[in-house]
Amino acid sequence: MNNHQVLKHIVGIAAKSIALPCSFLVLLFLCASTTPASAQAKIGYFSYNEAFKSMPEYAIAERNLSSLRAQYEAEMKRAENEFNKKYEEFLEGIDTFAKPIRQKRQSELQEMMERNVAFKQEAKKLLEAAERDAYFPLKAKMERALAKIGQEQGYACILNTDSNACPYIDPNIRVDITKALKELLNSDSL
Numbered sequence: 001m002n003n004h005q006v007l008k009h010i011v012g013i014a015a016k017s018i019a020l021p022c023s024f025l026v027l028l029f030l031c032a033s034t035t036p037a038s039a040q041a042k043i044g045y046f047s048y049n050e051a052f053k054s055m056p057e058y059a060i061a062e063r064n065l066s067s068l069r070a071q072y073e074a075e076m077k078r079a080e081n082e083f084n085k086k087y088e089e090f091l092e093g094i095d096t097f098a099k100p101i102r103q104k105r106q107s108e109l110q111e112m113m114e115r116n117v118a119f120k121q122e123a124k125k126l127l128e129a130a131e132r133d134a135y136f137p138l139k140a141k142m143e144r145a146l147a148k149i150g151q152e153q154g155y156a157c158i159l160n161t162d163s164n165a166c167p168y169i170d171p172n173i174r175v176d177i178t179k180a181l182k183e184l185l186n187s188d189s190l
Contacts, residue, residue, distance in 0.1 A: 044159070046176065149177055
């Protein structure tokens with residue numbers, strides 16, 4: 001099967017599936033066209049999640065993120081308990097408070113609730129940023145490893161199969177690189 005046949009086969013599959021994005025088709029076209037006509041194109045594929053989670057740095061990042069997440073959750077729980085206590089005190093005395101005191105306490109409860117909601121939103125943003133920061137060097141390492149394997153093994157392209165974006169790759173040109181990638185990621189050669 002030459003590159004033209006491979007490309008025709010892949011485009012035929014893609015045309016049947018509306019779920020494949022146009023950029024994926026362009027990628028496949030580029031992969032198939034970068035190899036000389038006389039050579040057989042090799043396509044590597046791997047599970048990004050499996051390789052990513054196999055990295056020792058991933059476990060460290062997850063522990064750190066889990067610890068940070070627990071701190072934010074503990075603070076949110078503390079604030080929630082404080083709000084609930086003040087709310088219960090307010091409900092117990094609502095009938096005995098003078099109108100200005102009742103309004104003052106209602107206002108305090110409203111402000112407390114708004115601060116708690118704002119803190120939850122800020123904590124979510126901070127956790128997302130911490131996750132991006134923790135994973136950035138791991139993703140960069142993954143990119144270096146993929147480039148090294150691709151260049152050394154002569155792959156026309158390497159596909160991530162996690163999202164089932166490529167449900168079929170011709171067995172004559174595909175190579176599962178997940179194991180080799182995991183070994184490279186866990187070695188000191190990057």
